[in-house]
Amino acid sequence: VRAYDIIRKKRDGGALTEAEIRWVLRGFTAGDVPDYQMAALAMAIFLRGMTSVELGIWTDAMIHSGRVMDLSRIPAKKVDKHSTGGVGDKVSLPLAPLVAACGVPVPMISGRGLGHTGGTLDKLEAIPGFDVRLDPEAYARTVAEVGLCLIGQTDDLCPADRKLYALRDVTATVESIPLIASSIMSKKLAEGIDALVLDVKTGSGAFMKTAELSRELARTMVGIGEAMGRRVVAYITDMDQPLGRAVGNALETAESIATLHGQGPADLVEVTLTLGAEMLVLGEVAADVGEGRRRLQAAMDDGTAFDRFRRMVVAQGGDGGVIDDPGRLPQAEATVDVPAPSGGIVRAIQTEAIGVAALVLGAGRETQESIIDPAVGLIVHKKVGDTVAPGEPLVTLHVNDRTKLSDAEARIIEAYEIGESAPAPRPLIVERIAA
Ligand code: URA
Numbered sequence: 001v002r003a004y005d006i007i008r009k010k011r012d013g014g015a016l017t018e019a020e021i022r023w024v025l026r027g028f029t030a031g032d033v034p035d036y037q038m039a040a041l042a043m044a045i046f047l048r049g050m051t052s053v054e055l056g057i058w059t060d061a062m063i064h065s066g067r068v069m070d071l072s073r074i075p076a077k078k079v080d081k082h083s084t085g086g087v088g089d090k091v092s093l094p095l096a097p098l099v100a101a102c103g104v105p106v107p108m109i110s111g112r113g114l115g116h117t118g119g120t121l122d123k124l125e126a127i128p129g130f131d132v133r134l135d136p137e138a139y140a141r142t143v144a145e146v147g148l149c150l151i152g153q154t155d156d157l158c159p160a161d162r163k164l165y166a167l168r169d170v171t172a173t174v175e176s177i178p179l180i181a182s183s184i185m186s187k188k189l190a191e192g193i194d195a196l197v198l199d200v201k202t203g204s205g206a207f208m209k210t211a212e213l214s215r216e217l218a219r220t221m222v223g224i225g226e227a228m229g230r231r232v233v234a235y236i237t238d239m240d241q242p243l244g245r246a247v248g249n250a251l252e253t254a255e256s257i258a259t260l261h262g263q264g265p266a267d268l269v270e271v272t273l274t275l276g277a278e279m280l281v282l283g284e285v286a287a288d289v290g291e292g293r294r295r296l297q298a299a300m301d302d303g304t305a306f307d308r309f310r311r312m313v314v315a316q317g318g319d320g321g322v323i324d325d326p327g328r329l330p331q332a333e334a335t336v337d338v339p340a341p342s343g344g345i346v347r348a349i350q351t352e353a354i355g356v357a358a359l360v361l362g363a364g365r366e367t368q369e370s371i372i373d374p375a376v377g378l379i380v381h382k383k384v385g386d387t388v389a390p391g392e393p394l395v396t397l398h399v400n401d402r403t404k405l406s407d408a409e410a411r412i413i414e415a416y417e418i419g420e421s422a423p424a425p426r427p428l429i430v431e432r433i434a435a
Pocket of ligand 1: 165174179180181183184
């Protein structure tokens with residue numbers, strides 16, 4: 001086999017064989033297939049796509065490029081959730097303990113913020129002491145004992161994806177549905193799970209801005225799951241405005257704790273219950289999503305979900321006292337309101353700009369080396385459809401570095417479209433896609 005022939009075959013629209021796919025990914029991971037040949041192949045895949053058969057083999061080869069977590073000693077069905085990312089999307093924090101409290105173990109390997117979107121690991125690290133770098137043994141033990149564990153990707157998990165993602169990032173080959181789908185699914189299926197719920201975000205704060213692209217990505221990932229013998233259900237959910245009110249790491253962690261106490265914003269609660277109910281069905285502890293929702297609601301109401309969250313935090317080195325008193329989470333020095341320049345009804349929010357405003361304040365990374373400030377971010381007061389008076393606060397910024405203030409303020413003002421008439425309503429849960 002020669003890398004040259006594989007690239008040429010894909011360039012000309014051919015389908016690669018199992019032997020070709022496994023050879024090229026093994027060689028790339030080992031360093032025998034150089035970056036320039038893999039980059040050319042990635043571009044050929046970007047332009048020509050992959051068949052569902054190729055995609056199943058490709059994903060399997062990525063999974064087996066490294067360690068596959070073994071959670072077989074935990075007898076229950078293990079179920080995880082993955083979101084394609086958004087602004088204010090802190091669903092994993094309340095969701096994982098809720099589902100675990102209902103008897104379905106949740107092993108969750110999460111990511112950091114990417115571009116304008118936040119990352120679960122960054123939010124958890126706002127809790128003093130919280131360690132996202134457990135070794136595989138501690139990870140498995142925590143899932144077994146507490147019912148959930150949230151960690152970052154280890155070096156030996158899907159190394160082919162790590163290398164390929166870095167190449168794609170600099171060769172304009174990120175936005176390829178088969179490459180995105182196999183990248184996400186390989187990492188999730190290496191976690192040791194039996195089933196997966198996907199939250200594919202759509203709208204101005206998502207990577208997939210249109211429902212069509214979101215649907216295609218969701219279908220592709222569900223298809224990969226099916227090819228790998230795992231049950232995968234995808235939901236397309238709205239990201240045309242921030243989810244909940246908090247954007248920024250400690251602020252989102254505090255909102256997640258409030259949600260576990262039954263005091264969460266309605267949209268965040270709805271997405272959490274929708275995805276969680278599906279996880280309980282996949283985990284075979286609820287007969288249908290109606291029963292799933294009732295059980296989740298009960299775990300929220302009686303405090304058992306909060307208790308799971310607290311136990312997980314303590315098991316991972318975090319300060320449980322901070323979970324009991326979220327006022328002890330990192331706090332910014334100043335809060336600054338951004339007033340509405342005119343009155344009317346909020347017609348739309350350019351959600352990516354809201355994410356970038358939080359990033360500019362220090363909640364996200366400008367470069368790979370940037371250090372996140374857990375305390376900063378913003379609270380959204382006015383959402384789509386809300387009435388606003390001139391000068392009323394749209395958003396409150398939580399600020400440490402005042403030199404960033406005017407940039408963030410300008411982005412907020414720019415992001416809000418305020419008009420005379422109410423916008424057409426958009427569903428929060430857009431579509432469910434299953435095999
Ligand atoms: N997230 C991933 O993990 N992989 C991609 O390719 C895109 C987003």
